[in-house]
Amino acid sequence: MQMPETRVLLKHAEDPELRTLAGYKRYDGYGALEKAYRQMEAEEVLKELEDSGLRGRGGAGFSMGKKASFLPRGEMQKYLCCNADESEPGAFKDRELMQRNPHQLIEGIAIAALAADAGHAFIFIRGEYDLQADILDAAVAEAYEAGYLGENILGTRRDLELVVHRGAGAYICGEETALLDALEGKRGNPRLKPPFPAVQGLYGGPTLINNVETLSNVPRIVAHGAEWFRGFGTEQSPGTKVVSVSGCVQRPGNYEVELGVPTRELIYELAGGPGGGREVKAFYPGGSSSPVLTAEEGLDLPYSFEDMAAAGSMLGSGSIIVADDSVSIPHMALRTARFYHHESCGKCTPCREGTNWTVKMLERMVHGEATPMDLDIVASVQENIIGHCLCVLGDSMAMPVGAMVRKFRGEFEQVMAEAGTAVAA
Amino acid sequence: MSGKEITLIVDGREVAATEGEMLHDAAKRGDVEIPVFCYEPKLGEPVGACRMCLVEIEGIPKLQTSCSTPVRDGMVVHTRTDQVKHAQSAVVEFLLVNHPLDCPVCDKGGECPLQDITMGWGPGKTRFTDDKRHFQKPIELSPLVAIDRERCLHCYRFVRFSQEVAEDEQLQLLERGDRTFVGTFDDRPYVAPFHGNITDLCPVGALTNYTYRFRARPWDVEQAGSVCTLCPSQCNVSFTVRDEQVKRVVARDNPDVDDGWLCDRGRYGFEMFAAEERVTEPRLKGAAGGADWQAAIEKAAAGLKAAGVGKVAAIVGDASNEEGYLVQRIMREALDSENVAAGRAYGILRHDLVDISQPALSARVRDIDAADAILVIGTDPLHDSPILDLRIRKAVRRNGTKLAVATERPTTLDGGADAAVRYIPNATGAFLDDLVKSLSGSGDGESHFGADASQIADVLRDAEKVVVVWGENVAWGDGRGLLALAEALNIAEHDGAGMLEVPELANARGLREVGCMPEAGPGLSQRLGGMGVAGIRDGLQSGEIESLILFGVDPIRDFPNTARWKSALAAADHVVCFSMFENKTTALADVVFPLESHAEKDGTITHPDGRLQRVRPSASRPGDIRPNWGILAELSLALGFDTGISSQPSAFAALAGEVPFYAGITDGDIGGRGIRWQEGPAAAAFPTRPEPSGDPVELVFENEPGETTYTEARSYDLDVSTYRDLWVGPITELNPPLRFLSPRQTLELSPGDAERLKLEGGDEVTVSQNGSTIRARVAVRERMRDGTGFLIEGTASDNANALPDLAGTIAAKIAKVGE
Amino acid sequence: MSPVDGPGVSNPNLPVDPALVEGRVPDRVPEQVPELHEVDCPPDLKEHIETLMGRYPDRKSASIPALWAVQRLYGWCTPEGIRQAAAVMRVTPAYLESVASFYDLLHTEPVGTHKVAVCTNISCWMRGADELLEAFRSAAGGDEDIFVTGFECLGACDIAPMVSIDERYFGPLEAAEAETAIEQLRTGKDVLPEKALEKRPLAGDAGSTGGVPRAGDADA
Ligand SMILES: Cc1cc2nc3c(=O)[nH]c(=O)nc-3n(C[C@H](O)[C@H](O)[C@H](O)COP(=O)(O)O)c2cc1C
Ligand code: SF4
């Protein structure tokens, strides 16, 4: 018997009609928007969001309400960007949310824009999500038509323009400042922080950036209140989380659970575990940027921001990639490093050169052309990257690769030796 | 920047700083060197890309880039802790991952920041053993600059230059990650007027000058600081000299003048110093080979003396203050003639000049940076004073300064301007009238330029700090309009507001102030009776003038109406020509004296904003060339007048003694950065504004400036005017690397006129006026005024100056060649 | 404000005086902002890009959408197409090429009409992505019309190993299905209809891969 999901965001998601305005309204859609726009002051909405303790679902886990409160007040044009770039290996939850329930996101954006006093909003969706972008386009058009977007929303004299902006294939654009550059029509290079986007973001104006899942949570919080939201999850990680589980499991997919459920149950019960008599060897708890945990370290941890951090990893985007005992960790490290090497924007030195160098060393290792000393160099190169880059992409490779070398050193040595013999023969 | 004075602690030492400035700069002032690659404040905001400058700041867990961290009071910074050293050496090691270790064959070797920083902060040896990135070895980025992509550090400097400074957006990063490289669209050449600056900016040997590649090594060259005198911008340069010859020109930052940039003319225009055509010894007409100096001076003096009293004249062009001063002394004191002029055809009348040059009305170059609004009128800085073009862009880009452009021909500043209008060539006076009316709200709507003028007025009206950048010709013949404009804008009342001239001659201001004007002697003292350039020409033809000194000018090429000049020079009894190069004018001269180049001479010049700058001898003079001031002093002696000048310092002392507002300025005051006389000890001695009475001296004009016909019906095809192209003249013809830039004669016209005349871009046409005809290629340009076309002055062939009445607008007939 | 880094509205573009370059560098004229009359931009493309520019506070924001439009029209971002977009947007072609070359989905070299991207990232790799990519490569043979490439994570690890064909997702696939898919592409048929992501139920719902029992929706 499986552990049940707790569906808030994915509630009614099996209904194909949900993606239309009519379908969404059948389940009380846009009720929260009406409430916020007609009955609440921006400050009240903001307070509700802060009180809910909603933490960002895009990776860093920062309090959403607090971030919105950082935006200066005043006459200047402010912006809201929904980060729908979802490109981290292992993550596919935003895709599901947009595909199945686009109006929930649009409603969340409109309410968050009210709280942040933003007049322009953008959904930056990765270019590969063509289907989802089409669905969003259609939903946005419906929302304009119905008066939930555009000028004078519901006759409240408030305006909001919402544009769906398709990216063109670059993971780095998920990094919030790179996203801004990309949205300004440039190459998606991260910017220096400070200034933070909340102060100086898109077109130089204060900008609130939130993940799709974060914003999708907003309507329910406004509809039912912060207290209700805090009724799910843990003290420090309130709410539910859509968790993408993939890799060596029998039923890969998105599962919505309360934060803090045992990780083992997510992997084994909901996703069915490795099957075929295999066992979990290690897993990334929060996408490919999170340091891998061994089965012993991780399976019994509650799935929450705080417990993953305490274990030396992170919940990140909430995407679990499972490696069973058939998976070669050195090869997995190589795949991981290759990804970051391919995606490094190239702006800063440690990441641009460090990812390149790491890939070359790992390739030599799995081809048997490396010496044990290279293993120390790989580890030291990861150390040299961490904390020295302009954005977190460099660390996102160095931390998991570093963790793999550290935790599975024996396996690396074995792979090197075996490949070496094969080469010699 | 807030400007608040604060203190911080860097490596245990207290450092005073200004709040908000970058930590790297503050540390440097406290003598703590933090290594950088990508940081270059001239390029705008820091990018923080190279990560070389990481330091530890107490209270912040992660290391921070000092190039992008503004300082705060009480900040405690460590730059040499283990953590910092580890980070710095890691960054160097990463930089070397893909950087070829080919220093022995790299042109940057010996003056390479990467080499230096690797020695100072690097890990000693790299652990990288894999293959490095490969690109095709040096390839042509432009005909002047080679790029070696393997050496690139991705410091962003060159792309930032192209995007942030020149704003041409030609140089771009292509691809992503460690595959990133710098390139241009479709691999086309990067040709833009300032592109050489990228070679100064590159911290490695990725970008090198073809003109310098493998010519010298840092240890066998010397750097000599001087000033470029090729245009009125007077940028500060440093000559790289080997074996007493200039091998390279690099920028020498002076924020008061050039902001650390050079145009490609100043940077690459030095090979002409050694051109075949260079005059390297005195020469007498009809004699083969060079002449003896003494004989030449005597011959010159005899010819000048033979002329009747007052029947001699001098025209000065490219000259230092000392040279101009000596020429006018020879005229006035040795030959008793007031006929001394600088320039081409017209000039500014003394009383106008005195009016407009009042210190209260004068702008400094720096004022552009902080202006609320800038008006560019009657000049395209890109052609006339290139560095100002960058300066104005910077103000608009960084400070949101409002920009208004009013010119005859489209300018490159139009795109960023809040208003850009075209007036009819030669109608500046009418336009100024309308503008002043519009500014003061008294326009009656009847004027010719009413609508355009009010567009410009709208941009300027509410601004306090307005800088007016005006082309010399705006004040030709009549400067009252300009003065009225200054009054309407309340320039005198506002700090930071002012007028800045873009004259035609590089040292126009200095030459006028030392007395090269027919109606003004040194210090702009009032004189009467002299002839201007056009008067001298007509005088030569009529016999009123018999002898002539030409100093650094080539009338046959550069002055309007070639035919008249040819006959004038032929009619002269005696022509003494000082020239750097042999040309059509020297061919007609009786005595030719060689001139020093600006890399060879010693002297002062005066920037259009009043800054006296020093030109220093940096290279040896080829052949038998002697200091120009010395020849002039000797010539004067030979004429029986002792100037008392025996050295360049004594020449400067003498002129400073006669120009009251230069008084007390010493060589030390001028130093490496120059000094504006307005800020000098004797600024108050500038002549006061003259009484409006007194009859102004008449200048002779071919076409009265300001006189234009506005008729629609016409018997000709097009009004044609001219402009001076950045690349025209010996600068491109005598510098082999720049030769490709030499312009061909081109007739620019508006799309409307092209359609009316059934012409297309690239068509060959003839342009005829009063029996003279030249050929030109057609170019169709947007943003032109219908009815007016433009030709280039001074081209090697089909020179527009050959058309007789080109001084003003001409009514020309256009015919397609072959039809 | 810096176009390379940092916030800001794009510079008013200030091109170099065309007179300074034109005719001086034989046939390889450096490209300024092209004038519309020089580029022969199809009216539909022009109108489309103008609409796009109108959607943003700053015209440069339309550069990625404009490049998409160029690519949809010509199959890839051809130099001519880039010049056309640049003329409409009033930017240099170099600027647009720089942007295009940064992004994996925009092609600055010719590619086939059909684009097949096989994910080879971690989750798909674990489930046979390398073999799948090989299978697609050999099924496509040397067909220049079908552009097969390995790709980083496409955000569909739940249907690993998966492929994106002409911008729609399919999975999980057996290597053998590559042949079928390519054949369907060649004959203009619907590709692998039963494997389209769109058809897939929610993971926890009955009928999905493992048939997890209907989970409880949260009450509110
Ligand atoms: C390299 C990199 C990639 C990222 N990709 C994404 C992404 O695809 N989606 C996302 O929501 N956040 C991503 N982030 C995190 C964002 O920078 C940002 O923190 C987030 O969008 C904030 O939204 P949230 O507070 O709602 O989580 C990424 C961060 C980095 C450093
Ligand atoms: S860490 Fe990597 S992705 Fe981030 S700025 Fe540096 S090079 Fe770009």
Ligand code: FES
């Ligand atoms: S100099 Fe500071 S990051 Fe390059």
